[in-house]
Amino acid sequence: MDRISAIQHFIRVADLGSFTQAANLAGVPKATISNAISQLENQLGAQLLHRTTRKVSLTHDGQTFYDRSIHLLLEFDDLHSLFQQTDAQLTGIIRVDMPIGLSKNVVCPALPAFLQSHPQLNIQLSSTDRRVDLIREGFDCVVRVGKLEDSDLIARPLGHMPIISCVSPAYIAQYGEPDSLESLGNHKLVHYQQNLSVRDDNWEYWDGKNYQTIKMKGAITVNNSEAYTAACIAGLGIIQVPAMGAKRLIEQGQLVHILKQYQAEAMPVNLLYANRHNLSKRVKIFMDWLSQLINQYTE
Numbered sequence: 001m002d003r004i005s006a007i008q009h010f011i012r013v014a015d016l017g018s019f020t021q022a023a024n025l026a027g028v029p030k031a032t033i034s035n036a037i038s039q040l041e042n043q044l045g046a047q048l049l050h051r052t053t054r055k056v057s058l059t060h061d062g063q064t065f066y067d068r069s070i071h072l073l074l075e076f077d078d079l080h081s082l083f084q085q086t087d088a089q090l091t092g093i094i095r096v097d098m099p100i101g102l103s104k105n106v107v108c109p110a111l112p113a114f115l116q117s118h119p120q121l122n123i124q125l126s127s128t129d130r131r132v133d134l135i136r137e138g139f140d141c142v143v144r145v146g147k148l149e150d151s152d153l154i155a156r157p158l159g160h161m162p163i164i165s166c167v168s169p170a171y172i173a174q175y176g177e178p179d180s181l182e183s184l185g186n187h188k189l190v191h192y193q194q195n196l197s198v199r200d201d202n203w204e205y206w207d208g209k210n211y212q213t214i215k216m217k218g219a220i221t222v223n224n225s226e227a228y229t230a231a232c233i234a235g236l237g238i239i240q241v242p243a244m245g246a247k248r249l250i251e252q253g254q255l256v257h258i259l260k261q262y263q264a265e266a267m268p269v270n271l272l273y274a275n276r277h278n279l280s281k282r283v284k285i286f287m288d289w290l291s292q293l294i295n296q297y298t299e
Contacts, residue, residue, distance in 0.1 A: 003043075004076065006036040007069050010048060013037065014066050015136055017056050025138060090282045091120040097134075098143035101225050101245040102294070103127035110293055114286075121282060129224045134274060140283045141273040143294070145242075153272040158291055159298025160266035162243040165203070166255040170235030178238065178258055181205070181214065188237035189216035192228050204240065205262035240264050244297040269298055 012022040013033060023030040041048050048062035058066060098107065103125060115121065126132065126139070134142050134153060148155060167177070178187050189203055202213035220236050222228050225245075232239040233254050249255040271291060273279065279287075 003040070004073070006040045007073065009033045009036045010040060011066065011069055011073070012138060013049065013056060014058055014062070015138055017136075019056060089120065090118050090285065092280070092282050093122045093124055094283060094286050095124040095126070095139045096141050096143070096286070096290070097126040097128065097132045097137075097139050099129060099145050099225065100127045101229075101242060102143060102145065105245045105248065106293065106297060107290070114289055118282075118285070121286070123286075134272060140279075141271055141287055141290075143290070144270050144272055145267050147268065148270055148272075151272075153274060156271040156273075156287070156291060158269040158271055158294045161269050161298050162266050163204075163240050163264040164243045164246060164257055165238055165240050165259045165262070165264070166232060166246055166250070167238050167258055168233050168235050168255055169253065171232075171237065172256060174235060177256070181262070184214055184216060187216065189218040190228060190231045190237040190239045191218045191221040192225075192239075193221055193223050203238065204264040205259070206265070211265045242267065242297075266299065269294060 009022060009026065009032075012025060013019055016022050016025070019030050019033050023033045026033065037049065044061075044065070046061040046065070047059050048065055050057045050059055050062075104127070107125070111123065111125075115123070131144070131149075132139060132142060143158075144155075145161060175187060176183075178184055184203060202215050204211055204213050206212075216238075218237050220231050222231055225241075228239055229241065229245070229249070231237065233249070238258070246255055246257070250257055271287060271294075273283070273287065
């Protein structure tokens with residue numbers, strides 16, 4: 001194995017704190033990772049990692065080597081990009097994470113055109129409602145919907161995503177359509193505990209001056225966006241969702257847009273990446289494309 005590959009494996013193990021996770025991420029046997037790092041240590045004449053049955057951590061020499069290696073690989077990647085004459089020649093893997101709804105409704109339908117322009121790129125797309133650790137889990141960038149927590153990551157604002165209230169035709173058939181704030185006392189809300197906007201689990205609306213909330217009863221609580229929408233379609237209550245995700249379901253007649261005069265607060269959307277002086281050309285191009293794509297659905 002060449003030294004660059006060995007260094008890449010070392011960095012991945014250091015970031016994840018695990019040979020097993022690093023091997024799974026790279027798609028190679030664990031022994032391949034272990035042997036590569038052992039050979040690297042022998043060549044350097046220094047121990048880079050503390051290995052125990054429970055965890056892997058950097059030695060003092062390992063930390064020094066890690067810091068220098070990060071810069072080395074960034075420079076190597078940029079040097080390689082200098083000789084790629086066209087964007088179509090870009091090669092390598094891009095790892096990105098984003099919410100399920102954004103992936104399903106916006107990004108995946110547009111990816112074929114992007115990859116047609118960049119056929120040598122490989123996109124590893126993670127879709128989850130949980131907030132991944134960009135550095136530790138080895139992502140190049142992540143899209144976050146909702147208020148940001150303090151971090152050392154760089155955030156590129158992509159606008160705000162409009163939020164609308166919906167119910168299903170089955171719900172209206174059983175309970176009637178909510179048509180005023182007063183009527184909400186007779187209706188149910190699908191509760192969502194992992195709300196990416198970090199808001200109270202209530203129904204929200206703009207009263208003309210401020211955003212207000214109404215506490216509502218509900219028969220079900222879910223913890224992911226797919227179940228949230230599915231519960232609404234099944235007639236279990238009202239949901240408040242991004243307009244871009246509900247658009248197709250409304251057109252298909254599975255959801256009905258209600259209480260249009262009472263808008264919830266739009267959710268901020270940000271593209272986050274590590275605080276590095278340089279990004280590879282492939283990541284820059286992908287982030288620019290992703291930004292332009294999502295900007296079409298924000299205000």
